[in-house]
Amino acid sequence: MKVLAALSGGVDSAVAAARAVDAGHDVVGVHMALSRNRDQMRAGSRGCCTIEDASDARRAAAILNIPYYVWDLSEKFEETVVSDFLSEYEAGRTPNPCVRCNEHIKFQALLDKGVALGFDAVCTGHYARIVDGPDGQELHRSVDTYKDQSYVLAVMGPQRLAKAIFPLGDVASKDEVRAEAEARGLGISNKPDSYDICFVADGNTQGFLRQRLGKKPGEIVDVQGEVLGHHDGAFAFTVGQRKGLALGRPAADGKPRYVLEVQPETSRVVVGPQELLTVHHLNADQAVWFIEPPTEWIDCTAQIRAHGRPLEARARAHGSGEMEVELIDGVRGLAPGQSCVIYADTQVLGQATIAKATRNMDQMREFSVAN
Amino acid sequence: MNAGANPAAVVYLDHAATTPVLPEVIDVMSSELAQSGNASSLHTAGRDARRRLEEARESVAAALGARASEVIFTAGATEANNLAIKGLYWARKRRRILISAVEHHAVFDPAQWLATAEGAELVLIPVDANGVVDLAALAELIAENPDDIALIAVMWANNEVGTIQPITEVVELAKAHGIPVHCDAVQAVGQVSVDFAAAGVETMSISGHKIGGPPGTGALIATREAQLTPVLHGGGQERGVRSGTLDVPGACALAAAVRVAVQNQPQQAQRLARLRDRLAAGIAQLTDAVVRGPALAQQNSQDLTRLPANLHVTFPGCEGDSLLYLLDSQGVQVSTGSACQAGVPQPSHVLLAMGLAENVARGALRFSLGHTSTQADVDAVLAALPEVVERARAAGLAGGMA
Numbered sequence: 001m002k003v004l005a006a007l008s009g010g011v012d013s014a015v016a017a018a019r020a021v022d023a024g025h026d027v028v029g030v031h032m033a034l035s036r037n038r039d040q041m042r043a044g045s046r047g048c049c050t051i052e053d054a055s056d057a058r059r060a061a062a063i064l065n066i067p068y069y070v071w072d073l074s075e076k077f078e079e080t081v082v083s084d085f086l087s088e089y090e091a092g093r094t095p096n097p098c099v100r101c102n103e104h105i106k107f108q109a110l111l112d113k114g115v116a117l118g119f120d121a122v123c124t125g126h127y128a129r130i131v132d133g134p135d136g137q138e139l140h141r142s143v144d145t146y147k148d149q150s151y152v153l154a155v156m157g158p159q160r161l162a163k164a165i166f167p168l169g170d171v172a173s174k175d176e177v178r179a180e181a182e183a184r185g186l187g188i189s190n191k192p193d194s195y196d197i198c199f200v201a202d203g204n205t206q207g208f209l210r211q212r213l214g215k216k217p218g219e220i221v222d223v224q225g226e227v228l229g230h231h232d233g234a235f236a237f238t239v240g241q242r243k244g245l246a247l248g249r250p251a252a253d254g255k256p257r258y259v260l261e262v263q264p265e266t267s268r269v270v271v272g273p274q275e276l277l278t279v280h281h282l283n284a285d286q287a288v289w290f291i292e293p294p295t296e297w298i299d300c301t302a303q304i305r306a307h308g309r310p311l312e313a314r315a316r317a318h319g320s321g322e323m324e325v326e327l328i329d330g331v332r333g334l335a336p337g338q339s340c341v342i343y344a345d346t347q348v349l350g351q352a353t354i355a356k357a358t359r360n361m362d363q364m365r366e367f368s369v370a371n
Numbered sequence: 372m373n374a375g376a377n378p379a380a381v382v383y384l385d386h387a388a389t390t391p392v393l394p395e396v397i398d399v400m401s402s403e404l405a406q407s408g409n410a411s412s413l414h415t416a417g418r419d420a421r422r423r424l425e426e427a428r429e430s431v432a433a434a435l436g437a438r439a440s441e442v443i444f445t446a447g448a449t450e451a452n453n454l455a456i457k458g459l460y461w462a463r464k465r466r467r468i469l470i471s472a473v474e475h476h477a478v479f480d481p482a483q484w485l486a487t488a489e490g491a492e493l494v495l496i497p498v499d500a501n502g503v504v505d506l507a508a509l510a511e512l513i514a515e516n517p518d519d520i521a522l523i524a525v526m527w528a529n530n531e532v533g534t535i536q537p538i539t540e541v542v543e544l545a546k547a548h549g550i551p552v553h554c555d556a557v558q559a560v561g562q563v564s565v566d567f568a569a570a571g572v573e574t575m576s577i578s579g580h581k582i583g584g585p586p587g588t589g590a591l592i593a594t595r596e597a598q599l600t601p602v603l604h605g606g607g608q609e610r611g612v613r614s615g616t617l618d619v620p621g622a623c624a625l626a627a628a629v630r631v632a633v634q635n636q637p638q639q640a641q642r643l644a645r646l647r648d649r650l651a652a653g654i655a656q657l658t659d660a661v662v663r664g665p666a667l668a669q670q671n672s673q674d675l676t677r678l679p680a681n682l683h684v685t686f687p688g689c690e691g692d693s694l695l696y697l698l699d700s701q702g703v704q705v706s707t708g709s710a711c712q713a714g715v716p717q718p719s720h721v722l723l724a725m726g727l728a729e730n731v732a733r734g735a736l737r738f739s740l741g742h743t744s745t746q747a748d749v750d751a752v753l754a755a756l757p758e759v760v761e762r763a764r765a766a767g768l769a770g771g772m773a
Contacts, residue, residue, distance in 0.1 A: 071692045113693065117763070
């Protein structure tokens, strides 16, 4: 196959490309330029897409003896990933930009462009497995469940599985990948992993949001509506957040308070006790299904944040675009805007974006009366 | 280069990026590398080295209409441009720097740096749709306050679209007020006639590797009156404005390259213009591509508005990086129209200054011919292009960028 290997400049994508070469594919390396405002060097684990990353990607391609190109996808990235990130925060939700990047950039813009230019598939260093099942190809968690990235990949949907290659899906651990990079003479074997949002170069998300969205002052209130403090922008708050509330006085019961809800229309942030964070039920939209959308409840596990643990759940579809999920034991700090992925064991069944988390209102009212 | 590509089948049409080193230059450089001696030493080896260096200096000067004492050897044109821009600015202690909006990064960035780090006021001289400096606008900018201008920089010919600038007119406007003009002549040498004295500029930079010389060689030609504060301090070589042990092999190789390029320029310019025109005509037949920069003259040979070896084209609906990949995989090596910062694509400031929309600028390709170019190269490009453009257009739509 003619394979386009996305080379980020990191260890994973380089080893993935090497494995694609070993598998006998005709591999071409491409580094995506996603940001035009580029820092020269990477600062620790912060971000990616620096000049250093582009150089490391080029060096990796040279060591693998494959052609290497830089493709400028910065406009598309700004249009889809960054602007979605900003508008989601503005709307009081907590976006997951890596999900949007996989959806719009890696498995859309890059893949479609690659196919149009004559490639058969895109190879990335993601940790996930594509498995041949009875009804076609399935997306599964990686063998190394700690590194598993099926959560951020599920958005790609089943049609694109046929054009994706994830050579790292069955490695036992990242250490194995680093050792392999070392053995292959890829000098980047010790490069730190990147965890933060790549387009926020200094890792200061709040600063980035303030710079791009400006100040939008509002009130911090408790569940009874009493004003406890003020803030410069509701986008600084995520459901479940405890730190950085800067409330002048403690709660009556002396217990810590958490962000329960962000109301973008009024710019109000509602805080309250931890008990009220628990959510048992969510509705999600923009659903992507890897199975026939289930009209009846099916048992599954659900993951509601990156690196989150699987939760016992049941789910059903409303039409093909909406997903309703019940979390059997409930979960704390479920943030609208995040991705919800449902699984049967390791297999991805579907993915959707959390639109609404339903808190037990009776519980909230009881709480109000009691206090 | 495609790892598996047959080197014999490779078509190299990116001479504006760098040129294959001429065989005679390799001979000169190899024999120089075999000799030793610091050209500043006082013993025999030093004197020998110095003699060869000064012969190289005289040779460069003679080829470019300069005096030997006006040639300052540097490690390339970027250094020469930095020395001119910073050196003139620091020495003249005036605030404003006027540069054309289509300068190379090696001129633009030092000027920009002076603006951010040293409080200079950087003013861009606008250009028209062909990339030609607007002389009326320049006259107005000068008239605002001529005594406040440290220097004016306008390139001899543009590296992307090949536009030749009206240097004589620029110098006339500047000379009236005693303002020095720096001219980046990197792309002009070997393609058009370059005469330093006749042009009347204060400083002029040239590069070795664009004319069949080795990379890391170049020179700043500077009048004896030019006030230059050094950028590199040290042993005081090169009039005290460019310290560093004299690079005799580099200087001799540069001199050889300049000699050949200037000697061959009249025939080479005609030959390359003919090839370029055939390429342009072929592209026009195959696609709806648009030539950027000054229009190609009919029966081009005496055309003084653009470089004979440059052809800059935009392909509607295509991405330059798609075109580059597809052509490269067919063994055809060209450049996208955009400037490249360490391999990272940026929209071309030259095309934007010429008034092109960013989405049009994205579809730019630069074909630049040189001493190795042949009719077979042109034929290979024209044979590859139809399928390449069709695919690139499909990919442009797929990527949603067009």
